[in-house]
Amino acid sequence: MNAAAKAGDNRLILALDQGTTSSRAIIFDANTRVAALAQKEFPQHFPQSGWVEHDPEDLWQSSLETAREAVAKVGGAGRIAAIGITNQRETTLVWDRRTGEAVANAIVWQDRRTSALCSRLKEEGHEELFTSRTGLLLDPYFSGTKIAWILDNVEGAREKAEAGHLAFGTVDSWLIWRLTGGRVHATDATNASRTLVYDIHKGDWDDDLLGILAIPRSMLPEVKNSADDFGASDTEIFGAPIPISGVAGDQQAATVGQACFEAGMLKSTYGTGCFALLNTGTAPVRSTNRLLTTIAYKLNGKPAYALEGSIFVAGAAVQWLRDGLGMIGQAAESSALAAQADDAHRVYLVPAFTGLGAPYWDADARGAMYGLTRASGPADFARAALESVGYQTRDLLEAMHSDWSAGGKETVLRVDGGMVASDWAMQFLADILGAPVDRPVVAETTALGAAYLAGLRHDYYPEPVEMAAQWALERRFEPRMEPDFRDRLYAGWRDAIRRTVSG
Numbered sequence: 037m038n039a040a041a042k043a044g045d046n047r048l049i050l051a052l053d054q055g056t057t058s059s060r061a062i063i064f065d066a067n068t069r070v071a072a073l074a075q076k077e078f079p080q081h082f083p084q085s086g087w088v089e090h091d092p093e094d095l096w097q098s099s100l101e102t103a104r105e106a107v108a109k110v111g112g113a114g115r116i117a118a119i120g121i122t123n124q125r126e127t128t129l130v131w132d133r134r135t136g137e138a139v140a141n142a143i144v145w146q147d148r149r150t151s152a153l154c155s156r157l158k159e160e161g162h163e164e165l166f167t168s169r170t171g172l173l174l175d176p177y178f179s180g181t182k183i184a185w186i187l188d189n190v191e192g193a194r195e196k197a198e199a200g201h202l203a204f205g206t207v208d209s210w211l212i213w214r215l216t217g218g219r220v221h222a223t224d225a226t227n228a229s230r231t232l233v234y235d236i237h238k239g240d241w242d243d244d245l246l247g248i249l250a251i252p253r254s255m256l257p258e259v260k261n262s263a264d265d266f267g268a269s270d271t272e273i274f275g276a277p278i279p280i281s282g283v284a285g286d287q288q289a290a291t292v293g294q295a296c297f298e299a300g301m302l303k304s305t306y307g308t309g310c311f312a313l314l315n316t317g318t319a320p321v322r323s324t325n326r327l328l329t330t331i332a333y334k335l336n337g338k339p340a341y342a343l344e345g346s347i348f349v350a351g352a353a354v355q356w357l358r359d360g361l362g363m364i365g366q367a368a369e370s371s372a373l374a375a376q377a378d379d380a381h382r383v384y385l386v387p388a389f390t391g392l393g394a395p396y397w398d399a400d401a402r403g404a405m406y407g408l409t410r411a412s413g414p415a416d417f418a419r420a421a422l423e424s425v426g427y428q429t430r431d432l433l434e435a436m437h438s439d440w441s442a443g444g445k446e447t448v449l450r451v452d453g454g455m456v457a458s459d460w461a462m463q464f465l466a467d468i469l470g471a472p473v474d475r476p477v478v479a480e481t482t483a484l485g486a487a488y489l490a491g492l493r494h495d496y497y498p499e500p501v502e503m504a505a506q507w508a509l510e511r512r513f514e515p516r517m518e519p520d521f522r523d524r525l526y527a528g529w530r531d532a533i534r535r536t537v538s539g
């Protein structure tokens with residue numbers, strides 16, 4: 037039983053989870069049970085090849101509508117003690133402080149339009165400076181070059197920015213701005229750590245990096261703890277003001293929701309993409325394997341760091357089976373189909389549909405299948421798609437182990453996200469890792485992480501140690517594969533990767 041439950045507090049916490057394809061509002065009680073849920077998808081915009089945009093009003097309206105719907109389900113704003121926000125990370129918004137209107141569509145994390153700018157900055161020898169300060173790489177994935185693009189390409193933007201009229205924010209900042217009626221321009225350290233202009237060691241925006249990208253410092257939000265005072269929602273939004281007191285990027289929120297509070301704990305989220313975060317404690321670890329160093333959460337002025345491996349295609353490979361190839365009608369059918377595949381005809385899928393993320397970072401690579409014969413059919417495709425997620429996770433874990441020897445070789449992976457519904461995929465994951473895979477009872481770990489941070493600020497939820505004790509296992513997948521067979525399969529994957537990476 038936690039702090040709020042002990043005190044007989046029957047109020048609830050509202051978590052807003054603003055994701056890449058939908059906005060969700062989930063309300064948790066003091067025992068971390070879901071009391072209400074609302075979800076709304078919104079349109080994706082692809083104005084040019086490699087570009088991905090969201091309409092800022094869609095992000096706001098879908099968040100607002102789902103929040104109002106969920107709050108109404110539990111009986112109104114009086115029942116809500118606090119709001120936590122978690123969000124798709126890196127996605128970049130710039131708005132005019134005077135009007136509250138965005139000057140352009142949001143440039144989504146998947147958008148590759150700043151690839152040439154990143155290449156130029158690398159050629160000019162800037163990558164080491166960016167990496168040493170931010171823990172990131174010069175890749176279009178992160179916000180910094182997207183802000184520069186808006187300033188350079190939206191008419192009048194640079195002049196307005198230099199006059200102090202424009203504000204930049206990741207999606208959390210945009211929602212906070214709108215929820216507070218333009219009174220608060222803030223973000224948390226986890227979101228700041230994805231922008232490419234935040235020094236994760238000093239805990240401040242970096243003037244040298246801002247100078248290289250020609251971004252005025254006046255555009256940037258105040259950076260707070262992940263559990264902090266982010267103002268309160270305007271009275272008119274829910275009928276009564278509600279404090280906003282927890283904010284974290286979605287992968288960091290999942291790390292919190294999975295209670296990975298100790299160094300060495302590891303979670304991996306399997307949604308559209310896959311993001312694995314290894315808590316490395318109070319000291320940042322610099323990767324020699326092209327993993328990212330990022331802030332896992334910041335509490336009471338103290339950051340905890342993580343090594344992160346980001347894979348762009350996980351569940352999206354299953355969507356491709358369904359929508360691109362028409363081999364299945366629903367994602368859940370992929371497992372039964374994969375189980376029919378014949379071991380004598382092993383096929384590998386390298387799902388580099390939008391390039392490869394960690395640890396390869398090859399924006400120009402494209403997807404490939406290897407090992408096809410006349411006997412190959414839909415079952416082999418389904419198995420290859422599900423297995424590709426396991427192989428990619430093993431790539432990340434090998435990189436993490438080599439970067440962080442303090443963690444030893446003992447790994448237990450906590451998993452979440454839509455794809456972990458597949459027992460088949462989770463068993464293969466445990467098999468190819470040669471390590472246990474733990475699936476928790478609470479599937480909504482991202483939203484739970486945001487709710488936890490918001491509740492922590494008000495002593496509604498207990499301190500991390502006590503919270504960690506409440507984490508509950510739904511099922512553990514133990515590795516069953518013979519080591520020789522595992523090694524042979526993984527060697528085949530490495531070969532497929534070698535043939536796919538460009539240059």
Ligand SMILES: Nc1ncnc2c1ncn2[C@@H]1O[C@H](COP(=O)(O)OP(=O)(O)O)[C@@H](O)[C@H]1O
Nearest residue numbers: 307308351352354355367368453454455457458
């Ligand atoms: N039973 C299943 N087996 C395999 N993949 C699944 C299953 N159910 C959902 N998925 C995959 O999970 C993804 C959705 O997960 P979700 O966490 O909602 O993603 P996101 O937050 O990125 O939108 C989809 O890509 C879908 O293909």
Ligand SMILES: O=P(O)(O)OC[C@H](O)CO
Nearest residue numbers: 055056124125145286307
């Ligand atoms: O919204 P998701 O779940 O696809 O997550 C996106 C990540 O935060 C991108 O870094």
